[in-house]
Amino acid sequence: MNISEVKDLMNQFNGSTLREFSWKNADGELSFSKNEGQALVGAQSTAPTAPAFTAQQATTVAESTEAPVASEAAVEAEGEAVTSPLVGVAYLKPSPDKAEFAKVGDSVKKGQTLLIIEAMKVMNEIPAPKDGVITEIMVSGEDIVEFGQDLMRIK
Known part of the structure; x- marks a missing residue:
């Protein structure tokens, strides 16, 4: 899984109502969580994989990859x-x-x-x-x- 696929998964997770998401294959494991105060589990294998993120970090990374829409978000x-x-x-x-x-x-x-x-x-x-x-x-x-x-x- 490359970084763009990880970012895409993070964006989809961030926009969903899911609280936790885990994905595992032969190369490693990726987990996201929106539950406060919990660190996420990183890869369990020797293959290079994406780093583990806390919910706050995942949200920050996902927001930084999107174009800013502050004016629309601020206006309800x-x-x-x-x-x-x-x-x-x-x-x-x-x-x-x-x-x-x-x-x-x-x-x-x-x-x-x-x-x-x-x-x-x-x-x-x-x-x-x-x-x-x-x-x-x-x-x-x-x-x-x-x-x-x-x-x-x-x-």
């Missing part, structure tokens, strides 16, 4: 959050060749489909809880979403 979007009613895969389009159900700035009506969450091969439409304007979309197409995770904001 307005509106009521639409949360996921189930665990599954989020789809922002009805099919790959069609337009998105809703984009930031679009006006939506109560009951209008905002996105689809696939769970156990069933496509579940997520409706708008009220009339309003989409102020933020917090998931991307084909993201795995958790129960209660914020999906969009409607103002």
Whole structure:
């Protein structure tokens, strides 16, 4: 595993709701943890591997590899959050060749489909809880979403 693959894994881990992640193969072992105060286990073999990181170091390295977006992060979007009613895969389009159900700035009506969450091969439409304007979309197409995770904001 090269450093770019490790950085990619760190970025994905940092953006997920997972608290711990371990990966092992014949060359070594890699572990990440967001649990405070715990050091992570490094490689157990003689092959050269990535160093162990604490959760704080992993977050710092992951943040340093991304472009700064301080102005967007500092400004909290307005509106009521639409949360996921189930665990599954989020789809922002009805099919790959069609337009998105809703984009930031679009006006939506109560009951209008905002996105689809696939769970156990069933496509579940997520409706708008009220009339309003989409102020933020917090998931991307084909993201795995958790129960209660914020999906969009409607103002």
